[in-house]
Amino acid sequence: MQIIGSAMHRVDARDKVTGHAKYTEDLIGPHTLVAKVLHSTIANGMVTAFDLEEAWSVPGVVDIVTCFDVPDIQFPTAGHPWSTDKKHQDIADRKLLNTRVRCYGDDIAAVIAENEIAAANALRKIKVQYEEHAPILTVEEAMKSTAMPIHEERPDNIVVHSSYEIGSFEEASKEPGLIRVEGTYETPIVQHCHIEIANSFAYMEAGKIVVVSSTQIPHIVRRICSQALGVGFGDIRIIKPYIGGGFGNKQDALTEPLNAYLTTRVGGRPVKLAYTREETFACTRVRHAMEFHIVSYIRPDGTFAARSIDAYSNQGAYASHAHALVANAVNGFRMMYPVGAIKGNAYTVYTNLPTAGAMRAYGIPQIGFAMEAHVDDIVSRTGFDPIGFRKRNMMKLGYVDPITTITCHSTGLEECIEKGSRHIGFAEKRMRYAAQTGPLRRGVGMAIFCYKTGVYPISLETSACRMILNQDGSAQLQVGATEIGQGADTVFTMMAAETAGFTPDKIHLISTQDTDVTPYDTGAYASRQTYVSGMAVKKTAESLKTKILAYAGKMLHKDPWDLDIKENQVVHRNQEKSLIPVAEVALEACYSLTDSNHIAAEETHHCSDNTYAFGVCFAEIEVDIPMCTIKVLDILNVHDSGRIINRQTAEGQVHGGMSMGLGYGLTEFLKFDPKTGRMLNDNLLDYKLMTAMDTPELHAAFVEPEDPTGPFGNKALGEPPIIPVAPALRNALLNATGVAVGSIPLNPEKLFFEFSKAGLIR
Amino acid sequence: MANKLITCTINGKKKEYFVDVRSSLMEMLRGSAGLDSVKHGCDVGECGACTVLIDGLPYNSCIYLAIWAEGKTILTLEGLSDVKGAISDIQQAFIDEGAVQCGFCTPGFIMSSIPIITSEHPYGREEIRKQIAGNLCRCTGYVKIVDAIEKTQKKRIRERQES
Known part of the structure; x- marks a missing residue:
């Protein structure tokens, strides 16, 4: 194998550097109608009436739809595989437009007009009457306020409460001589900030509704649209072109269900529904804010005797992915340090904030911050070595999670830690920085993580792939798995080429998904595609190769078993000399007057395993105490994602995740007006994501144990890089200043408060 | 609202477009000129996805009125490849x-x-x-x-x- 593991350039790079790559908005035809959504200007209450007279008088208005007009159907939006078991189905708690207003910016009406200006003008002229209630913005308040539940199906505002216990926490914590450490940790609401906004356009063709959308999950969005409109799966067709980033936000049905409905209101004429940047912030999805309370009992030998966690997740207005995230978080708490008795308790709670959904690493950046901050709180109080303490307690090879049964099939975590520690000079610097004085102080910090690969056995893992041989010996490769910027198309091309014995230029990957013709796959999330969809590609390429060799065997009068394909040539197994080019076999197979055979292959992989990826971040920072600022001097992520398929795209994933992690740790949070629940920084100026100037040089390294369950020894990589960054920075701050901060972002406002409290500034 | 005739040079060629006086250069380039490399990410000059060169300097074309382009020389990504498609x-x-x-x-x-x-x-x-x-x-x-x-x-x- 030579292609796998190389640094092959992206298959879509040329289209993307020339402007040829088409994204949803680039595909919209002329004469497309423009739809805009009217969002509520209260966070909690009811729409009681509309006055549409002035809006209708705007020239160019084609239709106005309100929450009183839409089908009386509640539907779920989460990008999960559907479950045929009612108990595991996503919560259906919203309509296309809602009379019951549950957040500031809820969708209550929509205008369809001939152009942007008419739509915007008409929207401004709609008058709304509300019955208004005070917004409930915190979990604490929501759990107390049951007078007017946010959803009548959940009278206590609790979406789901779950718990587990491994061993007996109470018994284990009674062991004599234990050290007790307790801490509370909070993470903020942040947003994905993909550069392409949420958008779609919809029209009717051949009696069905077609939605072209910037989505990570075309097949799932088809199912959701069919549920929302009360029509068959087959009545909906979703087309997904190139997308300008998703990071989990587009692992949800966003504009598609309403847009599918709107085109039916205007006789199937094309309708565009593109959110503004501000709407994308406030009216799509955000990352769940979580609060964790952790209690640990540690033996004098530095092992955990008992640990407990209480977790509270702020869901916002609608369920979306709901409890799955905080459940993932408290499961991650158990898996990372599976030692002693462990007790977990998690609540997901409705509030009148924007709906929280999936975002890169799905609850694990939240628990990663809390757990790794807590570990450093333990070592700073007990004097244990942070690396030694982690190594003693962390997951080892062969671990089987007692609840999910997910097994540690491979781990390079120790090697990751050693590599990172050497790079930064961790032990020596940590000692040196421990007792500094003066305004400028330096610190080093670290954090580790584990991350599952895909969603099995919690949910279905299935993927299909199709390959069709062309007459010139090249092949189309069609997958349901989606390219969202992470490089999926490139690694699938490499996998197919490697397996079939083709050179990568002979693989023509079809990037666009069209649910009418594309094989089924649930889509881009859970860092699952190289693992699950990769196996479907491998199986399909093997099947195609077998069929090519069967035909070649007939042409050459040889047993196909003796044949192989190397660099587009049919060869004797274990030999190099070409017997016949694949192109010649393909041409004969298509046009033979006696034995025409259109060679194609299609395979499904129904994955029934999972495996853990691991990694670590080491950071060195300089803290300016009077200025309350942190400067990152050096930062490195070392990942065990099994065997690396493509070195260049893998590095790119790590850099991007680290940058997002730096924002999560240092600058990013969404702010809300406590009186109205309105988002205050819903734009890229006031919301501080990392610019090129803010981002330091980022270092990425890998250790590569072969995972026995991955198609090419590979494991999750896309999401993990964000996880360890924020806690590593926080722990570096602890090393530098002795101040243990329990929340992020570590921005000047927070540091001023914390440094004042600690007496570092007056 | 009025439309106005704008004459400018885009990617080396003299062009004339009737544009709504309220429209941005981004809208003119994407719409009338069909230059889809000019990306629409925020409409308010925050993200830079619509950056083009105007008389040699980078501007966010979403906050630059189309009518200001009168007489200007504009370069978009499409202008970097030669006519046969060779890239820079x-x-x-x-x-x-x-x-x-x-x-x-x-x-x-x-x-x-x-x-x-x-x-x-x-x-x-x-x-x-x-x-x-x-x-x-x-x-x-x-x-x-x-x-x-x-x-x-x-x-x-x-x-x-x-x-």
């Missing part, structure tokens, strides 16, 4: 260095890099970072973008010295 060194560097992921910010970054790579001043990495700070990327962490610009700039300086 900076585009090739973005491919080679792995500076492209989702690709949505890529046209804006390449356009913002043109003044850097055509300058006599040898920009250091920190200076490059400052020059491109008006373009946002959520995928790459900027490292490989800076690599691509730095590499192309050095190559061009070398080429100028050699010639």
Whole structure:
């Protein structure tokens, strides 16, 4: 194998550097109608009436739809595989437009007009009457306020409460001589900030509704649209072109269900529904804010005797992915340090904030911050070595999670830690920085993580792939798995080429998904595609190769078993000399007057395993105490994602995740007006994501144990890089200043408060 | 509202468009001129995805009125490839260095890099970072973008010295 593991350039790079790559908005035809959504200007209450007279008088208005007009159907939006078991189905708690207003910016009406200006003008002229209630913005308040539940199906505002216990926490914590450490940790609401906004356009063709959308999950969005409109799966067709980033936000049905409905209101004429940047912030999805309370009992030998966690997740207005995230978080708490008795308790709670959904690493950046901050709180109080303490307690090879049964099939975590520690000079610097004085102080910090690969056995893992041989010996490769910027198309091309014995230029990957013709796959999330969809590609390429060799065997009068394909040539197994080019076999197979055979292959992989990826971040920072600022001097992520398929795209994933992690740790949070629940920084100026100037040089390294369950020894990589960054920075701050901060972002406002409290500034 | 005839040079060719006086240059380039590399990311000059060169300087075309383009010379990403499709060194560097992921910010970054790579001043990495700070990327962490610009700039300086 030579292609796998190389640094092959992206298959879509040329289209993307020339402007040829088409994204949803680039595909919209002329004469497309423009739809805009009217969002509520209260966070909690009811729409009681509309006055549409002035809006209708705007020239160019084609239709106005309100929450009183839409089908009386509640539907779920989460990008999960559907479950045929009612108990595991996503919560259906919203309509296309809602009379019951549950957040500031809820969708209550929509205008369809001939152009942007008419739509915007008409929207401004709609008058709304509300019955208004005070917004409930915190979990604490929501759990107390049951007078007017946010959803009548959940009278206590609790979406789901779950718990587990491994061993007996109470018994284990009674062991004599234990050290007790307790801490509370909070993470903020942040947003994905993909550069392409949420958008779609919809029209009717051949009696069905077609939605072209910037989505990570075309097949799932088809199912959701069919549920929302009360029509068959087959009545909906979703087309997904190139997308300008998703990071989990587009692992949800966003504009598609309403847009599918709107085109039916205007006789199937094309309708565009593109959110503004501000709407994308406030009216799509955000990352769940979580609060964790952790209690640990540690033996004098530095092992955990008992640990407990209480977790509270702020869901916002609608369920979306709901409890799955905080459940993932408290499961991650158990898996990372599976030692002693462990007790977990998690609540997901409705509030009148924007709906929280999936975002890169799905609850694990939240628990990663809390757990790794807590570990450093333990070592700073007990004097244990942070690396030694982690190594003693962390997951080892062969671990089987007692609840999910997910097994540690491979781990390079120790090697990751050693590599990172050497790079930064961790032990020596940590000692040196421990007792500094003066305004400028330096610190080093670290954090580790584990991350599952895909969603099995919690949910279905299935993927299909199709390959069709062309007459010139090249092949189309069609997958349901989606390219969202992470490089999926490139690694699938490499996998197919490697397996079939083709050179990568002979693989023509079809990037666009069209649910009418594309094989089924649930889509881009859970860092699952190289693992699950990769196996479907491998199986399909093997099947195609077998069929090519069967035909070649007939042409050459040889047993196909003796044949192989190397660099587009049919060869004797274990030999190099070409017997016949694949192109010649393909041409004969298509046009033979006696034995025409259109060679194609299609395979499904129904994955029934999972495996853990691991990694670590080491950071060195300089803290300016009077200025309350942190400067990152050096930062490195070392990942065990099994065997690396493509070195260049893998590095790119790590850099991007680290940058997002730096924002999560240092600058990013969404702010809300406590009186109205309105988002205050819903734009890229006031919301501080990392610019090129803010981002330091980022270092990425890998250790590569072969995972026995991955198609090419590979494991999750896309999401993990964000996880360890924020806690590593926080722990570096602890090393530098002795101040243990329990929340992020570590921005000047927070540091001023914390440094004042600690007496570092007056 | 009135429409107005605008005459300007786009990617080396003289063009005339009737534009709504309220429309942005981004809307004119994407709509009337069919130049889809000019990406729409925020409409308010925050993200830089719609960056084009106007008389040699990078601007956010979403907050530049189409009517201000009268008499100007505009360059978009499409103008960097020659008529037969051969791409420029900076585009090739973005491919080679792995500076492209989702690709949505890529046209804006390449356009913002043109003044850097055509300058006599040898920009250091920190200076490059400052020059491109008006373009946002959520995928790459900027490292490989800076690599691509730095590499192309050095190559061009070398080429100028050699010639």
